[in-house]
Amino acid sequence: MAKSYLRHPDNFFTGTRTLTLEQRGAFNDLLDLYISRDGDLPDNDQHRARELAIDIRLWRRIKRELIAACKLEIIGTSLVPTGAATTLATCLAKSVAAKEAADSRWSKLREINKTPDAPELPLRQDKTRQEEKNIQKNTGSHDLPSDWKPNEKSFEIGKREGYSKDEIIWVAEGFSDHWKANGNRKKDWDRTFYNWLKSDITRRNVDSRRKFGGNGGNSGRGADILAGVMNG
Numbered sequence: 001m002a003k004s005y006l007r008h009p010d011n012f013f014t015g016t017r018t019l020t021l022e023q024r025g026a027f028n029d030l031l032d033l034y035i036s037r038d039g040d041l042p043d044n045d046q047h048r049a050r051e052l053a054i055d056i057r058l059w060r061r062i063k064r065e066l067i068a069a070c071k072l073e074i075i076g077t078s079l080v081p082t083g084a085a086t087t088l089a090t091c092l093a094k095s096v097a098a099k100e101a102a103d104s105r106w107s108k109l110r111e112i113n114k115t116p117d118a119p120e121l122p123l124r125q126d127k128t129r130q131e132e133k134n135i136q137k138n139t140g141s142h143d144l145p146s147d148w149k150p151n152e153k154s155f156e157i158g159k160r161e162g163y164s165k166d167e168i169i170w171v172a173e174g175f176s177d178h179w180k181a182n183g184n185r186k187k188d189w190d191r192t193f194y195n196w197l198k199s200d201i202t203r204r205n206v207d208s209r210r211k212f213g214g215n216g217g218n219s220g221r222g223a224d225i226l227a228g229v230m231n232g
Helices: 009-015 021-036 045-052 056-068 084-114 129-138 152-160 165-182 189-198 200-211 221-230
Strands: 072-075 078-081
Touching: 021 045, 021 056, 021 078, 021 084, 045 056, 056 072, 072 200, 078 084, 084 200, 152 165, 152 189, 165 189, 165 200, 189 200
Parallel strands: none
Antiparallel strands: 072 078
């Protein structure tokens, strides 16, 4: 579950100037709810009004206004604040990367402790980032190659997931941009991309892109920028 996400106050402030204070407050709460619940935000007026602590008639009016302002979408049976799906995908990817890095670190330390002549090393949890990078290097992890492209198997998996060749390339570009900016190291980047293709978050992003004719649905500049800074 995503417990936090990067937020750029100035960009968010600028991008939501066309909203009223009332609309902006509702959009802000919906964005936080969407992230904290990993995208599980059903379009249920009674539940939303209760969570926002407002009358259901007021909520229905605000919902209509946010949809008209391109700040809120209804995809299937779920509410999706504009740009929130991309923000959540990046947030979850960072969580997965952090877990993989921690698992790799502890695995390496355990192997060191099993060596007969090696000094006993405590499994401490306060290792520095540099120590973690050194362990990643020693275990064969590496940066995403600058010329990385999806291989034939990637297109086979993407096709099985219901994506077109253009959509697979679009997902691959986002994958590459994210990991090159993130700086994490992996043993097998192709396998990482296979899992990326199979994720529910990728499916929601592709569905949103289809709905908006290939532009990803990010028509709200403020939420666009908020999602964009997450990739840094």
